[in-house]
Amino acid sequence: MGRLGLIAGGGDLPLQIARHCEESGRPLFVVRLRGFADSHMEAFPGETVGLAEVGRCIRVLKAAGCEAVCLAGNVARPDFAALKPDFRGMAMLPRLVLEARKGDDALLRAVLDEFRKEGFTIEGAHEARSDLVLGAGPLGRHVPSPGDLADVRRAFDIARRIGELDIGQGAVVCDGLVLAVEAQEGTDAMLRRVAEEVAPALRGEAGRRRGVLAKAPKPIQETRVDLPTLGPATVRGAARAGLAGIAGEAGRTLVLERDAVIALADELGLFVLGVEAP
Amino acid sequence: MGRLGLIAGGGDLPLQIARHCEESGRPLFVVRLRGFADSHMEAFPGETVGLAEVGRCIRVLKAAGCEAVCLAGNVARPDFAALKPDFRGMAMLPRLVLEARKGDDALLRAVLDEFRKEGFTIEGAHEARSDLVLGAGPLGRHVPSPGDLADVRRAFDIARRIGELDIGQGAVVCDGLVLAVEAQEGTDAMLRRVAEEVAPALRGEAGRRRGVLAKAPKPIQETRVDLPTLGPATVRGAARAGLAGIAGEAGRTLVLERDAVIALADELGLFVLGVEAP
Numbered sequence: 001m002g003r004l005g006l007i008a009g010g011g012d013l014p015l016q017i018a019r020h021c022e023e024s025g026r027p028l029f030v031v032r033l034r035g036f037a038d039s040h041m042e043a044f045p046g047e048t049v050g051l052a053e054v055g056r057c058i059r060v061l062k063a064a065g066c067e068a069v070c071l072a073g074n075v076a077r078p079d080f081a082a083l084k085p086d087f088r089g090m091a092m093l094p095r096l097v098l099e100a101r102k103g104d105d106a107l108l109r110a111v112l113d114e115f116r117k118e119g120f121t122i123e124g125a126h127e128a129r130s131d132l133v134l135g136a137g138p139l140g141r142h143v144p145s146p147g148d149l150a151d152v153r154r155a156f157d158i159a160r161r162i163g164e165l166d167i168g169q170g171a172v173v174c175d176g177l178v179l180a181v182e183a184q185e186g187t188d189a190m191l192r193r194v195a196e197e198v199a200p201a202l203r204g205e206a207g208r209r210r211g212v213l214a215k216a217p218k219p220i221q222e223t224r225v226d227l228p229t230l231g232p233a234t235v236r237g238a239a240r241a242g243l244a245g246i247a248g249e250a251g252r253t254l255v256l257e258r259d260a261v262i263a264l265a266d267e268l269g270l271f272v273l274g275v276e277a278p
Numbered sequence: 279m280g281r282l283g284l285i286a287g288g289g290d291l292p293l294q295i296a297r298h299c300e301e302s303g304r305p306l307f308v309v310r311l312r313g314f315a316d317s318h319m320e321a322f323p324g325e326t327v328g329l330a331e332v333g334r335c336i337r338v339l340k341a342a343g344c345e346a347v348c349l350a351g352n353v354a355r356p357d358f359a360a361l362k363p364d365f366r367g368m369a370m371l372p373r374l375v376l377e378a379r380k381g382d383d384a385l386l387r388a389v390l391d392e393f394r395k396e397g398f399t400i401e402g403a404h405e406a407r408s409d410l411v412l413g414a415g416p417l418g419r420h421v422p423s424p425g426d427l428a429d430v431r432r433a434f435d436i437a438r439r440i441g442e443l444d445i446g447q448g449a450v451v452c453d454g455l456v457l458a459v460e461a462q463e464g465t466d467a468m469l470r471r472v473a474e475e476v477a478p479a480l481r482g483e484a485g486r487r488r489g490v491l492a493k494a495p496k497p498i499q500e501t502r503v504d505l506p507t508l509g510p511a512t513v514r515g516a517a518r519a520g521l522a523g524i525a526g527e528a529g530r531t532l533v534l535e536r537d538a539v540i541a542l543a544d545e546l547g548l549f550v551l552g553v554e555a556p
Contacts, residue, residue: 001366077477102317162459164434166456168459177462178446180463181440181461182482183459184455184457184476186475189471198463199462201355201356201357201360202354202357251394
Protein backbone atom coordinates (compact mmCIF):
# COMPACT_ATOMS: atom_id res chain seq x y z
CA MET A 1 0.00 0.00 0.00
CA GLY A 2 1.22 3.50 -0.86
CA ARG A 3 1.72 6.38 1.53
CA LEU A 4 -1.46 7.31 3.39
CA GLY A 5 -2.44 10.96 3.69
CA LEU A 6 -4.34 11.12 6.97
CA ILE A 7 -6.41 14.27 7.36
CA ALA A 8 -6.87 14.40 11.12
CA GLY A 9 -9.81 15.99 12.90
CA GLY A 10 -10.49 15.73 16.63
CA GLY A 11 -10.86 12.70 18.88
CA ASP A 12 -8.99 9.45 19.24
CA LEU A 13 -9.55 7.79 15.84
CA PRO A 14 -6.76 9.58 13.88
CA LEU A 15 -4.23 8.56 16.53
CA GLN A 16 -5.31 4.93 16.31
CA ILE A 17 -4.95 4.97 12.53
CA ALA A 18 -1.54 6.67 12.70
CA ARG A 19 -0.23 4.14 15.24
CA HIS A 20 -1.50 1.28 13.13
CA CYS A 21 0.39 2.64 10.10
CA GLU A 22 3.55 2.87 12.18
CA GLU A 23 3.19 -0.65 13.55
CA SER A 24 2.46 -2.16 10.14
CA GLY A 25 5.26 -0.20 8.46
CA ARG A 26 2.94 1.77 6.15
CA PRO A 27 4.30 5.21 5.25
CA LEU A 28 2.16 8.03 6.59
CA PHE A 29 1.73 11.77 6.23
CA VAL A 30 -0.62 13.61 8.58
CA VAL A 31 -2.50 16.79 7.75
CA ARG A 32 -3.44 18.12 11.18
CA LEU A 33 -6.55 20.29 10.99
CA ARG A 34 -5.83 23.39 13.06
CA GLY A 35 -8.04 23.64 16.12
CA PHE A 36 -9.31 20.06 15.79
CA ALA A 37 -6.40 17.55 15.67
CA ASP A 38 -5.17 16.17 18.98
CA SER A 39 -1.69 17.34 20.05
CA HIS A 40 -0.50 13.70 20.00
CA MET A 41 -0.71 13.88 16.20
CA GLU A 42 2.34 16.17 16.16
CA ALA A 43 4.55 13.12 16.80
CA PHE A 44 3.99 11.96 13.20
CA PRO A 45 5.40 13.44 9.97
CA GLY A 46 2.98 16.02 8.65
CA GLU A 47 1.78 19.61 8.48
CA THR A 48 -0.80 21.69 10.33
CA VAL A 49 -3.34 23.23 7.97
CA GLY A 50 -6.35 25.51 8.44
CA LEU A 51 -9.77 24.10 7.65
CA ALA A 52 -10.24 26.27 4.56
CA GLU A 53 -6.68 26.04 3.23
CA VAL A 54 -7.75 23.50 0.65
CA GLY A 55 -5.08 24.39 -1.89
CA ARG A 56 -2.32 24.04 0.68
CA CYS A 57 -3.75 20.76 1.95
CA ILE A 58 -3.68 19.26 -1.55
CA ARG A 59 -0.18 20.62 -2.22
CA VAL A 60 1.39 19.13 0.91
CA LEU A 61 -0.31 15.77 0.32
CA LYS A 62 1.03 15.65 -3.24
CA ALA A 63 4.51 16.83 -2.20
CA ALA A 64 4.56 14.01 0.37
CA GLY A 65 3.73 11.48 -2.36
CA CYS A 66 0.32 10.40 -0.97
CA GLU A 67 -2.04 8.59 -3.31
CA ALA A 68 -4.72 7.64 -0.82
CA VAL A 69 -6.40 10.06 1.57
CA CYS A 70 -8.26 9.13 4.76
CA LEU A 71 -10.44 11.67 6.59
CA ALA A 72 -10.80 10.70 10.24
CA GLY A 73 -11.90 12.36 13.46
CA ASN A 74 -14.45 15.01 14.29
CA VAL A 75 -14.69 18.35 12.56
CA ALA A 76 -17.38 20.74 13.76
CA ARG A 77 -19.16 22.39 10.87
CA PRO A 78 -17.46 25.76 10.46
CA ASP A 79 -18.91 29.23 10.66
CA PHE A 80 -18.32 30.02 7.00
CA ALA A 81 -18.13 33.74 7.72
CA ALA A 82 -15.14 33.20 10.03
CA LEU A 83 -13.05 30.95 7.72
CA LYS A 84 -9.74 32.11 6.26
CA PRO A 85 -9.70 30.28 2.94
CA ASP A 86 -6.70 30.15 0.61
CA PHE A 87 -7.20 30.66 -3.13
CA ARG A 88 -8.46 27.12 -3.74
CA GLY A 89 -10.65 27.26 -0.66
CA MET A 90 -12.11 30.56 -1.87
CA ALA A 91 -13.05 28.99 -5.20
CA MET A 92 -14.82 26.11 -3.42
CA LEU A 93 -16.63 28.19 -0.84
CA PRO A 94 -19.77 29.14 -2.80
CA ARG A 95 -20.49 25.48 -3.55
CA LEU A 96 -19.75 24.42 0.04
CA VAL A 97 -22.06 27.05 1.51
CA LEU A 98 -24.78 25.92 -0.90
CA GLU A 99 -24.33 22.21 -0.14
CA ALA A 100 -24.13 22.91 3.59
CA ARG A 101 -27.71 24.18 3.49
CA LYS A 102 -28.78 20.66 2.49
CA GLY A 103 -27.09 19.09 5.51
CA ASP A 104 -23.78 17.69 6.72
CA ASP A 105 -23.80 14.86 4.27
CA ALA A 106 -24.01 17.01 1.17
CA LEU A 107 -21.20 19.18 2.55
CA LEU A 108 -18.99 16.14 3.09
CA ARG A 109 -19.58 14.84 -0.42
CA ALA A 110 -18.61 18.19 -1.92
CA VAL A 111 -15.32 18.12 0.01
CA LEU A 112 -14.52 14.55 -1.05
CA ASP A 113 -15.30 15.39 -4.70
CA GLU A 114 -12.54 17.97 -4.57
CA PHE A 115 -9.96 15.38 -3.48
CA ARG A 116 -11.13 12.88 -6.07
CA LYS A 117 -10.79 15.50 -8.81
CA GLU A 118 -7.12 15.76 -7.83
CA GLY A 119 -6.67 12.03 -8.36
CA PHE A 120 -6.61 10.89 -4.72
CA THR A 121 -8.22 7.62 -3.71
CA ILE A 122 -10.50 8.00 -0.67
CA GLU A 123 -9.78 5.38 1.97
CA GLY A 124 -12.23 4.86 4.84
CA ALA A 125 -11.06 4.60 8.44
CA HIS A 126 -12.60 1.12 8.44
CA GLU A 127 -10.27 0.17 5.56
CA ALA A 128 -7.19 1.71 7.15
CA ARG A 129 -8.08 -0.06 10.42
CA SER A 130 -10.22 -3.09 9.50
CA ASP A 131 -9.41 -4.59 12.92
CA LEU A 132 -11.59 -1.87 14.52
CA VAL A 133 -14.74 -2.91 12.66
CA LEU A 134 -17.59 -4.33 14.78
CA GLY A 135 -18.54 -7.87 13.73
CA ALA A 136 -21.96 -9.53 13.97
CA GLY A 137 -23.02 -10.88 17.36
CA PRO A 138 -22.27 -9.94 20.96
CA LEU A 139 -18.97 -8.38 22.06
CA GLY A 140 -18.40 -9.36 25.67
CA ARG A 141 -20.37 -11.76 27.83
CA HIS A 142 -23.78 -10.12 28.18
CA VAL A 143 -26.49 -10.84 25.62
CA PRO A 144 -29.82 -9.08 24.96
CA SER A 145 -33.11 -10.50 26.26
CA PRO A 146 -36.06 -10.87 23.85
CA GLY A 147 -37.42 -7.56 25.20
CA ASP A 148 -34.05 -5.89 24.59
CA LEU A 149 -34.08 -7.22 21.02
CA ALA A 150 -37.41 -5.50 20.36
CA ASP A 151 -35.80 -2.24 21.54
CA VAL A 152 -32.73 -2.96 19.37
CA ARG A 153 -34.99 -3.25 16.32
CA ARG A 154 -36.91 -0.05 17.04
CA ALA A 155 -33.77 1.90 17.96
CA PHE A 156 -32.13 0.84 14.69
CA ASP A 157 -35.21 1.76 12.73
CA ILE A 158 -35.22 5.23 14.33
CA ALA A 159 -31.44 5.69 13.93
CA ARG A 160 -31.62 4.77 10.24
CA ARG A 161 -34.56 7.05 9.56
CA ILE A 162 -33.03 10.06 11.26
CA GLY A 163 -29.94 9.23 9.22
CA GLU A 164 -32.02 9.39 6.04
CA LEU A 165 -33.06 12.88 7.13
CA ASP A 166 -29.36 13.76 7.68
CA ILE A 167 -30.09 14.53 11.34
CA GLY A 168 -27.67 12.18 13.08
CA GLN A 169 -26.59 8.61 13.76
CA GLY A 170 -27.95 7.58 17.13
CA ALA A 171 -31.17 6.91 19.04
CA VAL A 172 -32.12 5.60 22.49
CA VAL A 173 -35.26 3.47 22.86
CA CYS A 174 -36.62 1.99 26.09
CA ASP A 175 -39.65 -0.33 26.09
CA GLY A 176 -40.60 0.94 22.63
CA LEU A 177 -40.43 4.62 23.58
CA VAL A 178 -37.89 6.88 21.87
CA LEU A 179 -36.13 8.57 24.80
CA ALA A 180 -33.64 10.61 22.76
CA VAL A 181 -32.40 11.25 19.26
CA GLU A 182 -28.94 12.53 18.40
CA ALA A 183 -28.38 15.58 16.22
CA GLN A 184 -25.40 17.98 16.53
CA GLU A 185 -24.81 17.43 20.25
CA GLY A 186 -23.21 13.97 19.77
CA THR A 187 -23.73 10.58 21.39
CA ASP A 188 -22.15 11.35 24.77
CA ALA A 189 -24.35 14.41 25.29
CA MET A 190 -27.43 12.44 24.23
CA LEU A 191 -26.69 9.73 26.79
CA ARG A 192 -26.10 12.34 29.49
CA ARG A 193 -29.51 13.79 28.68
CA VAL A 194 -31.20 10.42 29.12
CA ALA A 195 -29.50 10.10 32.52
CA GLU A 196 -30.30 13.63 33.67
CA GLU A 197 -33.37 14.93 31.85
CA VAL A 198 -35.59 11.95 31.10
CA ALA A 199 -37.99 10.97 33.91
CA PRO A 200 -36.47 8.06 35.89
CA ALA A 201 -39.66 6.00 35.47
CA LEU A 202 -39.10 5.95 31.71
CA ARG A 203 -35.68 4.35 31.83
CA GLY A 204 -33.73 1.62 33.60
CA GLU A 205 -31.05 1.77 36.25
CA ALA A 206 -28.09 -0.32 37.43
CA GLY A 207 -29.42 -3.71 38.51
CA ARG A 208 -32.56 -3.26 36.42
CA ARG A 209 -31.21 -2.17 33.07
CA ARG A 210 -33.66 -1.31 30.27
CA GLY A 211 -33.36 0.27 26.85
CA VAL A 212 -30.89 0.35 23.99
CA LEU A 213 -28.61 2.82 22.24
CA ALA A 214 -28.35 2.10 18.51
CA LYS A 215 -25.93 3.82 16.15
CA ALA A 216 -26.34 3.42 12.41
CA PRO A 217 -24.45 4.99 9.52
CA LYS A 218 -26.53 7.37 7.49
CA PRO A 219 -27.80 5.44 4.43
CA ILE A 220 -27.10 8.37 2.12
CA GLN A 221 -23.75 8.94 3.78
CA GLU A 222 -20.30 8.51 2.34
CA THR A 223 -19.49 5.58 4.57
CA ARG A 224 -15.85 6.08 3.68
CA VAL A 225 -15.80 8.83 6.25
CA ASP A 226 -17.64 9.51 9.46
CA LEU A 227 -18.66 5.93 10.29
CA PRO A 228 -20.36 5.55 13.68
CA THR A 229 -17.88 4.80 16.46
CA LEU A 230 -18.24 3.45 19.95
CA GLY A 231 -15.68 3.39 22.73
CA PRO A 232 -15.34 3.22 26.51
CA ALA A 233 -17.08 6.62 26.93
CA THR A 234 -20.10 5.24 25.05
CA VAL A 235 -20.33 2.26 27.41
CA ARG A 236 -19.97 4.48 30.48
CA GLY A 237 -22.61 6.89 29.17
CA ALA A 238 -25.02 4.08 28.34
CA ALA A 239 -24.51 2.60 31.81
CA ARG A 240 -25.28 5.93 33.50
CA ALA A 241 -28.43 6.20 31.36
CA GLY A 242 -29.59 2.86 32.80
CA LEU A 243 -29.50 1.14 29.41
CA ALA A 244 -29.33 -2.62 28.93
CA GLY A 245 -27.00 -2.36 25.96
CA ILE A 246 -25.57 -0.85 22.80
CA ALA A 247 -26.06 -1.98 19.22
CA GLY A 248 -24.11 -1.07 16.09
CA GLU A 249 -24.35 -2.15 12.47
CA ALA A 250 -21.94 -5.03 11.85
CA GLY A 251 -19.26 -4.12 9.30
CA ARG A 252 -20.01 -0.40 9.47
CA THR A 253 -19.27 0.56 13.08
CA LEU A 254 -15.83 1.25 14.53
CA VAL A 255 -14.95 0.08 18.04
CA LEU A 256 -12.26 2.20 19.67
CA GLU A 257 -10.25 0.51 22.48
CA ARG A 258 -12.02 -2.80 22.02
CA ASP A 259 -10.49 -4.46 25.13
CA ALA A 260 -11.57 -1.58 27.37
CA VAL A 261 -15.06 -1.62 25.81
CA ILE A 262 -15.46 -5.34 26.52
CA ALA A 263 -14.08 -5.09 30.07
CA LEU A 264 -16.35 -2.15 30.93
CA ALA A 265 -19.46 -3.68 29.36
CA ASP A 266 -18.85 -6.98 31.19
CA GLU A 267 -18.31 -5.22 34.50
CA LEU A 268 -21.28 -2.84 34.22
CA GLY A 269 -23.66 -5.51 32.88
CA LEU A 270 -24.33 -4.15 29.37
CA PHE A 271 -24.43 -6.00 26.08
CA VAL A 272 -22.65 -4.67 22.99
CA LEU A 273 -24.17 -6.15 19.86
CA GLY A 274 -23.24 -6.11 16.19
CA VAL A 275 -26.35 -6.43 14.04
CA GLU A 276 -26.40 -7.31 10.33
CA ALA A 277 -27.99 -4.65 8.13
CA PRO A 278 -31.48 -5.71 7.01
CA MET B 279 -72.38 23.24 26.38
CA GLY B 280 -72.59 20.55 29.07
CA ARG B 281 -70.36 20.12 32.07
CA LEU B 282 -66.74 19.64 31.10
CA GLY B 283 -64.72 16.88 32.77
CA LEU B 284 -61.19 18.23 32.75
CA ILE B 285 -58.53 15.58 33.38
CA ALA B 286 -55.61 17.68 34.50
CA GLY B 287 -51.96 16.74 34.10
CA GLY B 288 -49.01 19.04 34.83
CA GLY B 289 -48.22 22.52 33.54
CA ASP B 290 -50.24 25.65 32.98
CA LEU B 291 -52.75 24.56 30.32
CA PRO B 292 -55.32 22.90 32.64
CA LEU B 293 -55.48 26.07 34.77
CA GLN B 294 -56.08 28.21 31.69
CA ILE B 295 -58.92 25.95 30.58
CA ALA B 296 -60.46 25.86 34.07
CA ARG B 297 -60.36 29.66 34.38
CA HIS B 298 -61.92 30.04 30.96
CA CYS B 299 -64.79 27.74 31.99
CA GLU B 300 -65.32 29.82 35.13
CA GLU B 301 -65.29 33.10 33.22
CA SER B 302 -67.65 31.86 30.53
CA GLY B 303 -69.98 30.23 33.06
CA ARG B 304 -69.46 26.69 31.77
CA PRO B 305 -69.87 24.07 34.52
CA LEU B 306 -66.63 22.23 35.24
CA PHE B 307 -65.39 19.16 37.10
CA VAL B 308 -61.65 18.58 37.46
CA VAL B 309 -60.00 15.20 37.79
CA ARG B 310 -56.58 16.09 39.22
CA LEU B 311 -54.01 13.44 38.31
CA ARG B 312 -52.05 12.72 41.48
CA GLY B 313 -48.41 13.79 41.21
CA PHE B 314 -48.99 15.76 38.00
CA ALA B 315 -51.75 18.38 38.45
CA ASP B 316 -50.70 21.83 39.67
CA SER B 317 -51.83 22.71 43.21
CA HIS B 318 -53.82 25.66 41.80
CA MET B 319 -56.25 23.11 40.38
CA GLU B 320 -57.51 22.36 43.90
CA ALA B 321 -59.46 25.63 43.78
CA PHE B 322 -62.00 24.06 41.37
CA PRO B 323 -64.65 21.42 42.07
CA GLY B 324 -63.15 18.01 41.49
CA GLU B 325 -61.34 14.92 42.79
CA THR B 326 -57.73 13.78 42.95
CA VAL B 327 -57.24 10.42 41.25
CA GLY B 328 -54.21 8.14 40.73
CA LEU B 329 -53.01 7.62 37.18
CA ALA B 330 -54.13 4.00 37.06
CA GLU B 331 -57.44 4.44 38.89
CA VAL B 332 -59.34 4.34 35.65
CA GLY B 333 -62.53 2.92 37.12
CA ARG B 334 -62.65 5.62 39.78
CA CYS B 335 -61.91 8.35 37.24
CA ILE B 336 -64.84 7.27 35.07
CA ARG B 337 -67.15 6.94 38.11
CA VAL B 338 -66.47 10.43 39.45
CA LEU B 339 -66.86 11.98 35.97
CA LYS B 340 -70.23 10.27 35.54
CA ALA B 341 -71.38 11.13 39.06
CA ALA B 342 -70.54 14.78 38.30
CA GLY B 343 -72.71 14.65 35.17
CA CYS B 344 -69.91 15.24 32.65
CA GLU B 345 -70.55 14.37 29.04
CA ALA B 346 -67.41 15.79 27.47
CA VAL B 347 -63.91 15.02 28.68
CA CYS B 348 -60.81 17.09 27.99
CA LEU B 349 -57.32 15.74 28.69
CA ALA B 350 -54.87 18.58 29.18
CA GLY B 351 -51.39 19.05 30.60
CA ASN B 352 -48.32 16.88 30.76
CA VAL B 353 -48.30 13.33 32.02
CA ALA B 354 -44.97 11.52 32.04
CA ARG B 355 -45.30 7.98 30.74
CA PRO B 356 -45.61 5.82 33.85
CA ASP B 357 -43.39 3.01 35.05
CA PHE B 358 -46.05 0.33 34.60
CA ALA B 359 -44.46 -1.84 37.28
CA ALA B 360 -44.97 0.91 39.87
CA LEU B 361 -48.64 1.75 39.13
CA LYS B 362 -51.41 1.02 41.61
CA PRO B 363 -54.32 0.27 39.29
CA ASP B 364 -57.90 -0.17 40.44
CA PHE B 365 -60.00 -3.02 39.02
CA ARG B 366 -60.75 -1.24 35.74
CA GLY B 367 -57.15 -0.09 35.43
CA MET B 368 -56.00 -3.66 36.01
CA ALA B 369 -58.20 -4.89 33.18
CA MET B 370 -56.77 -2.27 30.81
CA LEU B 371 -53.15 -2.73 31.78
CA PRO B 372 -52.17 -5.59 29.43
CA ARG B 373 -53.42 -3.66 26.40
CA LEU B 374 -51.76 -0.43 27.58
CA VAL B 375 -48.40 -2.11 28.11
CA LEU B 376 -48.70 -3.62 24.63
CA GLU B 377 -49.66 -0.34 22.96
CA ALA B 378 -46.99 1.54 24.90
CA ARG B 379 -44.34 -0.55 23.14
CA LYS B 380 -45.47 1.05 19.88
CA GLY B 381 -44.96 4.58 21.18
CA ASP B 382 -46.70 7.36 23.08
CA ASP B 383 -49.30 7.89 20.45
CA ALA B 384 -50.61 4.34 20.47
CA LEU B 385 -50.78 4.49 24.27
CA LEU B 386 -52.80 7.70 24.16
CA ARG B 387 -55.26 6.29 21.66
CA ALA B 388 -55.84 3.24 23.84
CA VAL B 389 -56.65 5.49 26.82
CA LEU B 390 -59.06 7.65 24.80
CA ASP B 391 -60.80 4.55 23.43
CA GLU B 392 -61.65 3.61 26.98
CA PHE B 393 -63.39 6.95 27.60
CA ARG B 394 -65.23 6.77 24.29
CA LYS B 395 -66.52 3.29 25.17
CA GLU B 396 -68.11 4.85 28.23
CA GLY B 397 -69.96 7.34 26.05
CA PHE B 398 -67.86 10.43 26.74
CA THR B 399 -67.14 12.93 23.96
CA ILE B 400 -63.47 13.85 23.72
CA GLU B 401 -62.94 17.59 23.59
CA GLY B 402 -59.55 19.00 22.61
CA ALA B 403 -57.90 21.79 24.59
CA HIS B 404 -58.02 23.84 21.39
CA GLU B 405 -61.83 23.42 21.37
CA ALA B 406 -62.23 24.27 25.06
CA ARG B 407 -59.95 27.30 24.52
CA SER B 408 -60.16 28.25 20.84
CA ASP B 409 -58.80 31.70 21.73
CA LEU B 410 -55.42 30.07 22.46
CA VAL B 411 -55.01 28.68 18.94
CA LEU B 412 -52.16 30.13 16.85
CA GLY B 413 -53.40 31.73 13.61
CA ALA B 414 -51.56 32.03 10.30
CA GLY B 415 -48.92 34.76 9.96
CA PRO B 416 -46.63 36.56 12.38
CA LEU B 417 -47.49 37.15 16.03
CA GLY B 418 -45.66 40.27 17.13
CA ARG B 419 -43.66 42.72 15.07
CA HIS B 420 -40.69 40.69 13.83
CA VAL B 421 -40.94 38.76 10.57
CA PRO B 422 -38.71 36.06 9.08
CA SER B 423 -36.11 36.86 6.37
CA PRO B 424 -36.02 34.70 3.20
CA GLY B 425 -33.16 32.72 4.77
CA ASP B 426 -35.21 32.20 7.94
CA LEU B 427 -38.09 30.93 5.80
CA ALA B 428 -35.85 28.24 4.28
CA ASP B 429 -35.05 27.13 7.85
CA VAL B 430 -38.76 27.28 8.76
CA ARG B 431 -39.52 24.87 5.90
CA ARG B 432 -36.76 22.42 6.79
CA ALA B 433 -37.51 22.58 10.52
CA PHE B 434 -41.19 21.82 9.83
CA ASP B 435 -40.26 18.98 7.53
CA ILE B 436 -38.05 17.47 10.25
CA ALA B 437 -40.61 18.09 13.01
CA ARG B 438 -43.36 16.40 10.97
CA ARG B 439 -41.22 13.42 10.08
CA ILE B 440 -40.06 12.80 13.62
CA GLY B 441 -43.74 13.09 14.52
CA GLU B 442 -44.56 10.35 12.02
CA LEU B 443 -42.01 8.19 13.84
CA ASP B 444 -43.74 9.04 17.16
CA ILE B 445 -40.49 10.55 18.47
CA GLY B 446 -41.58 14.06 19.33
CA GLN B 447 -42.94 17.40 18.13
CA GLY B 448 -40.03 19.80 17.78
CA ALA B 449 -36.84 20.45 15.82
CA VAL B 450 -34.25 23.22 15.60
CA VAL B 451 -32.65 24.00 12.23
CA CYS B 452 -30.01 26.65 11.54
CA ASP B 453 -28.78 27.35 8.00
CA GLY B 454 -30.15 24.00 6.85
CA LEU B 455 -28.44 22.00 9.60
CA VAL B 456 -30.55 20.11 12.14
CA LEU B 457 -29.12 21.25 15.47
CA ALA B 458 -31.48 19.31 17.73
CA VAL B 459 -34.52 17.09 17.71
CA GLU B 460 -36.95 16.71 20.59
CA ALA B 461 -37.85 13.35 22.09
CA GLN B 462 -38.79 12.75 25.75
CA GLU B 463 -36.76 15.63 27.19
CA GLY B 464 -39.21 18.31 26.01
CA THR B 465 -38.82 21.60 24.14
CA ASP B 466 -37.26 23.62 26.95
CA ALA B 467 -34.50 21.06 27.49
CA MET B 468 -33.89 20.85 23.73
CA LEU B 469 -33.45 24.62 23.50
CA ARG B 470 -31.11 24.59 26.51
CA ARG B 471 -29.01 21.98 24.71
CA VAL B 472 -28.70 24.16 21.63
CA ALA B 473 -27.52 27.02 23.85
CA GLU B 474 -25.09 24.92 25.89
CA GLU B 475 -23.96 21.90 23.89
CA VAL B 476 -24.01 22.88 20.23
CA ALA B 477 -20.83 24.57 18.98
CA PRO B 478 -21.35 28.38 18.95
CA ALA B 479 -20.22 28.60 15.30
CA LEU B 480 -23.24 26.47 14.29
CA ARG B 481 -25.86 28.79 15.75
CA GLY B 482 -26.75 32.44 16.07
CA GLU B 483 -26.58 34.83 19.00
CA ALA B 484 -28.33 37.99 20.20
CA GLY B 485 -27.81 40.68 17.59
CA ARG B 486 -27.07 38.09 14.91
CA ARG B 487 -29.94 35.67 15.30
CA ARG B 488 -30.05 32.53 13.10
CA GLY B 489 -32.12 29.37 13.05
CA VAL B 490 -35.67 28.32 13.78
CA LEU B 491 -37.59 26.17 16.25
CA ALA B 492 -40.57 24.46 14.64
CA LYS B 493 -43.23 22.53 16.52
CA ALA B 494 -45.69 20.36 14.63
CA PRO B 495 -48.43 18.03 15.86
CA LYS B 496 -47.73 14.39 15.11
CA PRO B 497 -49.65 13.51 11.94
CA ILE B 498 -50.78 10.20 13.39
CA GLN B 499 -51.60 11.85 16.68
CA GLU B 500 -54.95 12.31 18.30
CA THR B 501 -54.88 16.07 17.89
CA ARG B 502 -57.68 16.28 20.40
CA VAL B 503 -55.03 15.90 23.06
CA ASP B 504 -51.40 16.85 23.37
CA LEU B 505 -51.30 19.64 20.76
CA PRO B 506 -47.98 21.48 20.59
CA THR B 507 -47.87 24.51 22.89
CA LEU B 508 -45.66 27.54 23.07
CA GLY B 509 -45.39 30.09 25.82
CA PRO B 510 -43.04 32.68 27.33
CA ALA B 511 -40.54 29.95 28.35
CA THR B 512 -40.34 28.83 24.72
CA VAL B 513 -39.50 32.36 23.57
CA ARG B 514 -36.89 32.78 26.31
CA GLY B 515 -35.31 29.41 25.49
CA ALA B 516 -35.26 30.16 21.76
CA ALA B 517 -33.63 33.53 22.45
CA ARG B 518 -30.90 31.95 24.59
CA ALA B 519 -30.26 29.43 21.79
CA GLY B 520 -29.58 32.38 19.44
CA LEU B 521 -32.55 31.54 17.21
CA ALA B 522 -34.19 34.01 14.85
CA GLY B 523 -37.67 32.71 15.54
CA ILE B 524 -40.31 30.12 16.34
CA ALA B 525 -42.84 28.55 13.99
CA GLY B 526 -45.99 26.57 14.76
CA GLU B 527 -48.70 25.04 12.62
CA ALA B 528 -51.59 27.48 12.31
CA GLY B 529 -54.80 26.10 13.81
CA ARG B 530 -53.02 23.28 15.64
CA THR B 531 -50.68 25.05 18.06
CA LEU B 532 -51.68 26.52 21.42
CA VAL B 533 -50.18 29.81 22.59
CA LEU B 534 -50.11 30.15 26.36
CA GLU B 535 -49.99 33.72 27.76
CA ARG B 536 -50.22 35.29 24.33
CA ASP B 537 -49.57 38.86 25.51
CA ALA B 538 -46.41 37.84 27.33
CA VAL B 539 -45.26 35.82 24.29
CA ILE B 540 -45.68 38.83 21.99
CA ALA B 541 -44.03 41.26 24.39
CA LEU B 542 -41.03 38.97 24.93
CA ALA B 543 -40.59 38.13 21.24
CA ASP B 544 -40.76 41.83 20.30
CA GLU B 545 -38.26 42.77 22.97
CA LEU B 546 -35.78 39.96 22.26
CA GLY B 547 -36.03 40.31 18.47
CA LEU B 548 -37.60 36.95 17.56
CA PHE B 549 -40.40 36.21 15.15
CA VAL B 550 -43.28 33.90 16.09
CA LEU B 551 -44.93 32.55 12.97
CA GLY B 552 -48.10 30.54 12.33
CA VAL B 553 -47.69 28.46 9.15
CA GLU B 554 -50.50 26.78 7.22
CA ALA B 555 -50.17 23.00 6.96
CA PRO B 556 -49.01 21.97 3.46
